[in-house]
Amino acid sequence: MSSIHVSLPVSGTTRSPTLLTLQALPLLSILNHHTRRPIPSQPRVIGALIGRRTDAGEVVVTNAYAVPHDETRVYFAEKEHKDLLEAFRKVGGDKEGLVGWYATTPTPDVFSALIQNFFSGETAPYPAVHLTVDVTAPASEGSIKAFVSSPIGILPNEFCTFLPLPLSLPSNPPSLLHSTPPTPLASLELALAQTRKDLALVRAYVDSVVSGEKEGDAKVGRELMDVVGRSGEAGNGAEWKKGVEGQLQDTLMVSYLSSLVRSQVELAARINLMQV
Structure with missing residues (x-):
């Protein structure tokens, strides 16, 4: 048995x-x-x-x-x-x-x-x-x-x-x-909000150094010059703003393309299920 x-x-x-x-x-x-x-x-x-x-x-x-x-x-x-x-x-x-x-x-x-x-x-x-x-x-x-x-x-x-x-x-x-995964645009919005906070902190630091309220740090100054200056590559304010807007457009394009690819993958999955 x-x-x-x-x-x-x-x-x-x-x-x-x-x-x-x-x-x-x-x-x-x-x-x-x-x-x-x-x-x-x-x-x-x-x-x-x-x-x-x-x-x-x-x-x-x-x-x-x-x-x-x-x-x-x-x-x-x-x-x-x-x-x-x-x-x-x-x-x-x-x-x-x-x-x-x-x-x-x-x-x-x-x-x-x-x-x-x-x-x-x-x-x-x-x-x-x-x-x-x-x-x-x-x-x-x-x-x-x-x-x-x-x-x-x-x-x-x-x-x-x-x-x-x-x-x-x-x-x-x-x-x-139980959290909803953020969309690419939502992630970009959070990143921009954090960037605004960081810029506010940097501006407050620069203003305090210029006014004499705080002693400047040479290392911090070099880092700031490297970010916004880069040996004069940033140009004037209008050129810098144009560069930022261009990068933003690139980010939005990448977000759009990623959403398009995701939609194509989901469509292919549905077609495969229908063909079985």
């Missing part, structure tokens, strides 16, 4: 991870992916986790990228995943690689088991980690959970069960979890 068995984590270099450390960049990438999902009614998004493993059993997640999928058709964009993974390998070399995957869902389910089996084959002989991010729950560290799987069933890779994995999060994760 056939028996059901549970495979326990193996020891050695391929032993089950003891800790998952999530950095801020991949967390923001996951939130951005969920916010910009092609179909707003889509319950969750999934993607791959990039990172490194330590000899102590720690998995450090340093980056993440989205993978299109459609649960109604059991569709997973394997080709797009492999292309992006190859691009990350060219940049990171042997230092970083695929360590697992993420989903914006409260807990793993049957569909999660199917995807977990796929990524386990991709990360073999190392176990694949699974990260869940609940974007609907109240802000708390419990909204983010990490798991490692263990096969269960009569045949290998038939089913799997998810086991909790200790998780180390970046500082103040609740604010990251």
Whole structure:
């Protein structure tokens, strides 16, 4: 009579991870992916986790990228995943690689088991980690959970069960979890506001030195001359203003192009889903 068995984590270099450390960049990438999902009614998004493993059993997640999928058709964009993974390998070399995957869902389910089996084959002989991010729950560290799987069933890779994995999060994760990623124009507006504050401080410092209220610092003076003067390259006030406006136009153009590229990527993802 056939028996059901549970495979326990193996020891050695391929032993089950003891800790998952999530950095801020991949967390923001996951939130951005969920916010910009092609179909707003889509319950969750999934993607791959990039990172490194330590000899102590720690998995450090340093980056993440989205993978299109459609649960109604059991569709997973394997080709797009492999292309992006190859691009990350060219940049990171042997230092970083695929360590697992993420989903914006409260807990793993049957569909999660199917995807977990796929990524386990991709990360073999190392176990694949699974990260869940609940974007609907109240802000708390419990909204983010990490798991490692263990096969269960009569045949290998038939089913799997998810086991909790200790998780180390970046500082103040609740604010990251429930914050809306700023648009390029919003980021530019914040940067300009900060620049105005910095210019006000510089002007107050210069006025106090000129009036004799404060003794001037030669090092600070050289830095200011290097920024606004550069050996007379800045010219008069009108020329300097024209240069700033030109740089602003360049920034706005880059912002427009990035939004256009993002729209093209989302359109391509929708077309791929429709063709399946």
